Amino acid sequence: MVAAILPFSTDILIIGAGPAGLAAALAAAELSSTVTVIDENPAPGGQIWRGGPATWRDRRAHDLWQALANCLNVRMVYGVRIVAAPAEKEFLLETADGAQKLSWNKLIICSGARELLLPFPGWTLPGVTGAGGLQALIKGGMPVEGKRVAVAGSGPLLLAVAETVIRAGGQVVSIIETKSSKNLRQFFWALLKSHRGKLLQALKLFWQLKFVHYRHDARVVKAHGEQRLLGISLQHGDKKIDLSCDLLACGFGLLPNLEIGTLLGCQIRDGSIVVDANQATTRADVWVAGEACGIGGVDKALAEGHIAGLAAIGQTAEQDDIARRTHARQFADLLRQSFATDDSLRKLCKSDTLVCRCEDVSARQLREHDDWRTAKLMTRAGMGACQGRICGAACQFMFGWEAPGLRQPVFPTKTSTLAVLSGTASNIE
Secondary structure, eight states: OOOOOOOOOOEEEEEEEHHHHHHHHHHHTTTOOOOEESSSSSSSSSTTTTGGGGGGOOOOHHHHHHHHHTTTEEEEEEEEEEEEOOOOOOTEEEEEEEEEEEEEEEEEEEEEEEEEEOTTTTSSSSTTEEEHHHHHHHHHHHOOOTHHHHHESTHHHHHHHHHHHHHTTOOOEEEEOOOOHHHHHHHHHHHHHHHHHHHHHHHHHHHHHTOOOOEESSSHHHHHHEEEEEHHHHHHHHHTEEEEEEEEEOOOEEOOOHHHHTTOOOOTTTTTOOOOTTSOOOSSEEEEEEGGGGOHHHHHHHHHHHHHHHTTOOOOHHHHHHHHHHHHHHHHHHHHHHHOOOOGGGGGOOSEEEEETTEEEHHHHTTTTHHHHHHHHOOOTTTTTTTTTTHHHHHHHHOOOOOOOOSSSSSOOOOOOOTTTTTGGOOOO
């Protein structure tokens, strides 16, 4: 493996250096002449193994990294963002050293996921983050020692975030789970029957968090503070409770990152990129692995990444690979069924609550319109730095609107990067 400058062309390009991307790179390296892995982050690992080898606690991450170290035809390039696709099998990239075009023969998209953030009174206060966002900040070095932290939302991620906070010296004042005790019992019973390894992981986390107040059938209804977060109000069953805290991490679920797949014209269905048994998309020479083709966690990402890497070099996955993927997808289905976003969360957003934080657009202003396009034209919602990734997804959940469409450039970018397109600049809207 070579950590080097960005090439101008590559045989196989892999977008994302998380578990799926690393697994795909190792599988493809055997027969490919050149494999290039690009990632926006400054180190490999993606969101799941964030921070690079020095911070990894998962043995599988180290094993993959060691194996890739012996692959001289694999090139890792960090701090790279895709801006546009100005030509067939070509991307315009923005890097720390300026803009560059990169052409490829085959592509594996391992672009991961982002958090679903839902508006409620006070959610824009400094100190309120996504659950995964707080975990990423801590892994990136943000100090939380002595801080009082509330972790709210739904799903196993809450336990992992709380454990990260405690390991970093923070105090978890409460874990606030939306689902009822009945829902949780059904989930753990399903783990006992079919996913005992995951059950052991969950029990280990519960043991590590044994002194943390775990509330179920509860939700944060308001965050309090002026210049920063000071506390929260939550509804726990039929009781209202106020808690003081310095940080609030809310985990309402994950959304696949579809930008690159959409840019290339891959078929999207039910919020993820459609793939076949070989992880191939509807676009020739393009494969997808990991969260971009369905939320499922690290086991699913590793299995799909390996199969996609083999397919890209014309190899067929073995039965063991397919069995691992099937088992991982079954667990993903269980998570999706057990921790689907609760409809009651729509009621948390009040009329004066800001939904589009970039352009200061309230729920009242948005409710005057019937769809996302009209709301965007009349209120500028979705026209800020996030390009509708946060408020667009929230409106989709709260109002049932279609997701915002995608136009190039995919992300906000410098004019100097767009200038690189020169004669092809007319392709960029």
